[in-house]
Amino acid sequence: MLIKSEKGRHELRPGNRSLGQRERAVLLLIDGKQPEEGIGELFGGEGRKLIDQLLQQEFIQRINTQATSKSTPAEPKKPPVSRSAPAPAPEPIHGDPIHGTPSLASARMFLFDISERLFAPRNKALAQHYRDALREARDGATMLAVGRQMLVDVEVLAGPERADGISQRLSRLLPQELVETLI
Numbered sequence: 783m784l785i786k787s788e789k790g791r792h793e794l795r796p797g798n799r800s801l802g803q804r805e806r807a808v809l810l811l812i813d814g815k816q817p818e819e820g821i822g823e824l825f826g827g828e829g830r831k832l833i834d835q836l837l838q839q840e841f842i843q844r845i846n847t848q849a850t851s852k853s854t855p856a857e858p859k860k861p862p863v864s865r866s867a868p869a870p871a872p873e874p875i876h877g878d879p880i881h882g883t884p885s886l887a888s889a890r891m892f893l894f895d896i897s898e899r900l901f902a903p904r905n906k907a908l909a910q911h912y913r914d915a916l917r918e919a920r921d922g923a924t925m926l927a928v929g930r931q932m933l934v935d936v937e938v939l940a941g942p943e944r945a946d947g948i949s950q951r952l953s954r955l956l957p958q959e960l961v962e963t964l965i
């Protein structure tokens with residue numbers, strides 16, 4: 783499995799943009815849960831090269847997910863682990879955990895929820911505009927266009943960190959073929 787390194791987490795913070803859009807899209811998907819093979823298939827198979835590049839540049843790292851058995855009394859104890867490098871910080875969690883299969887319907891409902899939670903209390907006209915736009919969006923491309931505009935308004939209203947968190951959640955809710963169109 784792959785996780786973001788401290789350098790990778792720093793890259794995703796507001797104001798830190800040294801990677802291209804495709805590299806950032808792959809970096810966003812790296813969470814220690816997504817299978818490496820699936821991410822490698824992104825962009826017509828170019829995801830594999832992007833993963834290798836991010837590994838080489840130390841934005842991400844591989845972790846061993848195999849459970850280690852407890853040592854028995856007959857086994858020698860392992861030497862203590864050096865504390866020179868701090869353990870990676872846990873990934874930030876934005877909102878409730880995401881369950882279920884990614885789908886356009888899930889992403890649409892998420893955007894409706896964002897409109898109600900963020901815009902309706904502050905700007906009823908803007909919330910109504912997004913409700914109407916999401917109802918009229920009949921295909922993935924149109925819905926993503928509405929989502930992109932919502933993210934711009936979220937950034938203005940709640941700041942770039944909140945917009946990045948919402949963008950990350952949205953990318954996890956979308957079917958993989960639509961994630962590629964975000965770029």
